[in-house]
Amino acid sequence: MACMKLGSKTDGxxxxxxxxxxxxxxxxxxxxxxxxxxxxxxxxPLLSRSGKLxxxxxxxxxxxxxxxxxxLHDIPGGPNAFELAAKFCYGVKVELTAANVVFLRCAAEHLxxxxxxxxxxxxSQTEVFLNQVVLRSWKDSIKALQSCEDVLPQAEGLNIVKxxxxxxxxxxxxxxxxxxxxxxxxxxxxxxxxxxxxNGISTGARPKNASSDWWFEDVxxxxxxxxxxxxxxxxxxxxxxxxxxxxxxxxxxRYLPGLNRRQGVRENSSRFSAISLSSTPSEDDxxxxxxxxxxxxxxxxxxxxxxxxxxxxxxxMILNANAACKSNLEKRIGxxxxxxSLEDLLVPNYSxxxxxxxxxxxxxxxxxxxxxxxxxxxxxxxxxxxxxxxxGSPSLTPITxxxxxxxxxxxxxxxxxxxxLPKFQSLAAALPDYARPLDDGLYRAIDIYLKAHHWLTxxxxxxxxxxxxxxxxxxxxxTHAAQNERLPLRVVVQVLFFEQLQLRTSIAGCFLVSxxxxxxxxxxxxxxxxxxxxxxxxxxxxxxxxxAVRENQVLKVGMDNMRLRVSELEKECSSMKQEIQKLGKxxxxxxxxxxxxxxxxxxxxxxxxxxxxxSQQDGMKEQDQLKPKQSRHKRNVSSAN
Numbered sequence: 001m002a003c004m005k006l007g008s009k010t011d012g013x014x015x016x017x018x019x020x021x022x023x024x025x026x027x028x029x030x031x032x033x034x035x036x037x038x039x040x041x042x043x044x045p046l047l048s049r050s051g052k053l054x055x056x057x058x059x060x061x062x063x064x065x066x067x068x069x070x071x072l073h074d075i076p077g078g079p080n081a082f083e084l085a086a087k088f089c090y091g092v093k094v095e096l097t098a099a100n101v102v103f104l105r106c107a108a109e110h111l112x113x114x115x116x117x118x119x120x121x122x123x124s125q126t127e128v129f130l131n132q133v134v135l136r137s138w139k140d141s142i143k144a145l146q147s148c149e150d151v152l153p154q155a156e157g158l159n160i161v162k163x164x165x166x167x168x169x170x171x172x173x174x175x176x177x178x179x180x181x182x183x184x185x186x187x188x189x190x191x192x193x194x195x196x197x198x199n200g201i202s203t204g205a206r207p208k209n210a211s212s213d214w215w216f217e218d219v220x221x222x223x224x225x226x227x228x229x230x231x232x233x234x235x236x237x238x239x240x241x242x243x244x245x246x247x248x249x250x251x252x253x254r255y256l257p258g259l260n261r262r263q264g265v266r267e268n269s270s271r272f273s274a275i276s277l278s279s280t281p282s283e284d285d286x287x288x289x290x291x292x293x294x295x296x297x298x299x300x301x302x303x304x305x306x307x308x309x310x311x312x313x314x315x316x317m318i319l320n321a322n323a324a325c326k327s328n329l330e331k332r333i334g335x336x337x338x339x340x341s342l343e344d345l346l347v348p349n350y351s352x353x354x355x356x357x358x359x360x361x362x363x364x365x366x367x368x369x370x371x372x373x374x375x376x377x378x379x380x381x382x383x384x385x386x387x388x389x390x391x392g393s394p395s396l397t398p399i400t401x402x403x404x405x406x407x408x409x410x411x412x413x414x415x416x417x418x419x420x421l422p423k424f425q426s427l428a429a430a431l432p433d434y435a436r437p438l439d440d441g442l443y444r445a446i447d448i449y450l451k452a453h454h455w456l457t458x459x460x461x462x463x464x465x466x467x468x469x470x471x472x473x474x475x476x477x478x479t480h481a482a483q484n485e486r487l488p489l490r491v492v493v494q495v496l497f498f499e500q501l502q503l504r505t506s507i508a509g510c511f512l513v514s515x516x517x518x519x520x521x522x523x524x525x526x527x528x529x530x531x532x533x534x535x536x537x538x539x540x541x542x543x544x545x546x547x548a549v550r551e552n553q554v555l556k557v558g559m560d561n562m563r564l565r566v567s568e569l570e571k572e573c574s575s576m577k578q579e580i581q582k583l584g585k586x587x588x589x590x591x592x593x594x595x596x597x598x599x600x601x602x603x604x605x606x607x608x609x610x611x612x613x614x615s616q617q618d619g620m621k622e623q624d625q626l627k628p629k630q631s632r633h634k635r636n637v638s639s640a641n
Contacts, residue, residue, distance in 0.1 A: 002140055004096040004129045012092055013083075020083065022090065030057065031069040037079035039086060043068075049089040049121060051112030075110050076151040077103030085111060088122050096129045098140035102147045105130060106154035130160070141167040142218050145230075149223050161226070169233035172215045172243075212243055216250045224289055227251065231296055241298035249308050252293050256286055258315040259308075287319040294325050301335045309333045310344040313362075317350045330362065334369025338398040342408045355418040363409065364427050367402070371430065374399055399435045406431060407441030414449035421460060424449055428467050439472040443481065450486040462488045470494045482572070489580075496573050500566065 012023050020039045022028060028040035032053075046053045053070070060068035075082055081103045088094050096104065108122035115121055134140040145164040148155040155161050219230060231244060253259045257280055281289065294312060297304055313329040333340070349359045410428055413419055428442060436442060446464055450456065456464070465488060473481065478499040481487060487495075 002133045006088055006094040006125055009091045033071045034075055034079045034082045045089045049113050049118050051117055076106035076154045081107035098134045098143040099147055101126055101130050101134060102144050102155055102160055103151045106151045135163060135167045138171050145226060146221055165229050165233050168230055169237055172234055173237045173239045213246055216247045220251050220254050241300050241303045244298055245303040248293050248296055255281055255289055256315055258318060259311045287321055290316055291321055291325045294328055306336055306340045307344055314347060330366050331369050334366045335373060337366060337370040338401045345409045357416050358413050360413060360423055367430055370402060403431050403435035407445055410445035411448055414445050415452045417452055438474055439468040440474050440477045442468045443477055458488060465491045470498050500569055
């Protein structure tokens with residue numbers, strides 16, 4: 001910290017309890033009371049430097065035997081400032097620093113210690129030191145701005161606060177590598193070549209480049225009022241919103257203890273881990289601070305981390321912040337919901353009126369904000385088709401990520417027995433159909449909800465299962481659902497039907513792939529092919545053909561396994577159909593079930609099975625017909641040879 005020494009005399013003041021005495025040998029003739037301190041001084045040194053003291057002394061009559069007593073309880077800086085001013089009047093050594101120059105400048109103005117009452121008076125000395133030394137240094141500017149808090153009205157009147165704020169804002173908005181900030185502030189000096197000097201000797205080491213967050217920690221010591229003015233000045237100078245958000249994040253974590261409880265260890269850097277509070281702010285102060293920080297946060301998407309925004313939202317709920325603050329935080333989170341994690345979404349319910357463990361309504365509102373913005377972005381970038389290609393198509397990645405995130409959230413809140421069915425359905429149905437490529441995550445959440453709410457009626461179970469599309473379930477999910485006793489019978493039948501369709505499609509695809517592989521390998525190994533696409537028998541020689549045969553055998557084994565699985569599913573379906581028919585004979589309502597499912601599904605199953613069997617038989621007949629032709633062709637070739 002820079003300093004400036006005034007005066008040349010040794011210290012001639014002595015303190016005894018709550019009183020100061022001047023030890024010049026002459027008896028004091030004036031008593032000045034400042035707060036709880038009393039100063040026993042002499043009139044002449046004070047008259048020669050202070051216009052205010054001169055007027056106050058003249059007000060007392062000369063015939064008073066006990067001398068005069070003056071009370072200066074309103075002096076800026078209190079007893080400490082007057083002590084330094086009195087020593088300056090006596091010519092005693094006084095050291096100006098960035099920590100005391102502000103209130104000493106305000107005290108000098110209050111005492112009217114101008115050039116009219118002596119050359120090089122205290123007003124001019126403090127102004128020179130403030131402008132030429134303090135405001136040119138980053139650390140000293142921060143220290144002087146902090147000291148303005150104690151004498152804020154007087155510092156505002158003398159334009160000291162504005163000058164300190166402008167100095168700090170200008171330096172924070174400037175690249176520190178251009179001027180050596182903040183390396184010079186930490187005592188490092190550089191040679192003309194750029195290396196660091198130690199005792200005037202070049203060490204050969206180069207100063208480290210400062211990152212954009214080099215000033216974050218230094219400004220956290222400011223009061224909220226001064227910090228807000230500093231942030232406004234930085235925004236006026238065009239500082240990046242990311243830097244503003246980073247500084248606000250660190251400032252909030254310092255004065256809001258609730259944010260640090262959920263903060264991971266990896267988020268704490270070594271520079272900022274030493275920040276601690278001597279005393280925790282009151283709940284009202286924390287509430288006011290949180291609302292102020294939310295108002296100062298830039299509205300741009302992504303400038304603040306989603307985890308930090310969720311932390312602010314939780315703290316706002318705990319501190320019972322105003323509704324506008326919580327609503328704005330929900331909107332900010334909705335703008336970047338695709339960047340959140342499942343842990344972030346698990347917001348506890350701090351209201352005693354709601355019985356659920358997690359605040360599902362809050363997440364629903366956040367999801368609604370995201371969907372509104374996503375729809376607006378799609379409308380802003382309309383799609384057009386050019387030569388069969390989609391141009392300007394909006395990316396589905398964010399909404400797909402949000403859909404996966406919400407499916408995980410539904411699975412987490414599903415075990416809560418107090419979570420009502422309409423609320424679960426509303427949250428699950430909020431996303432559009434195209435947001436979920438697969439419904440496996442949604443099926444898992446529904447299954448967990450059915451397991452935890454086993455008292456649901458059959459109609460409620462069917463209503464819940466309508467949320468998922470059985471055609472968008474993977475083969476593994478279909479296999480699990482076909483054996484799930486918690487699902488309604490209608491859903492199980494649908495799952496079995498679509499599972500068979502998937503298997504048949506896979507088998508047909510394998511046949512097609514096998515034919516394409518045979519043709520491609522024949523072409524790759526120069527195997528002759530007939531006009532009908534069949535491979536010539538003369539090509540059945542060589543190592544390449546042997547490899548192709550082995551690969552075809554592997555494919556046939558895989559297809560046999562799939563046929564076996566299809567037959568098993570057909571047996572299960574037929575047995576289930578028999579059970580349905582048995583139930584239908586005994587009870588009237590089941591007749592409608594068999595009519596609803598039996599005839600349609602039976603016709604679809606039978607036609608599909610018959611078509612598959614007939615196609616397989618036709619293929620075998622064609623192979624049998626080809627074999628005699630191939631054998632006759634072999635005999636002809638051998639006879640010709």
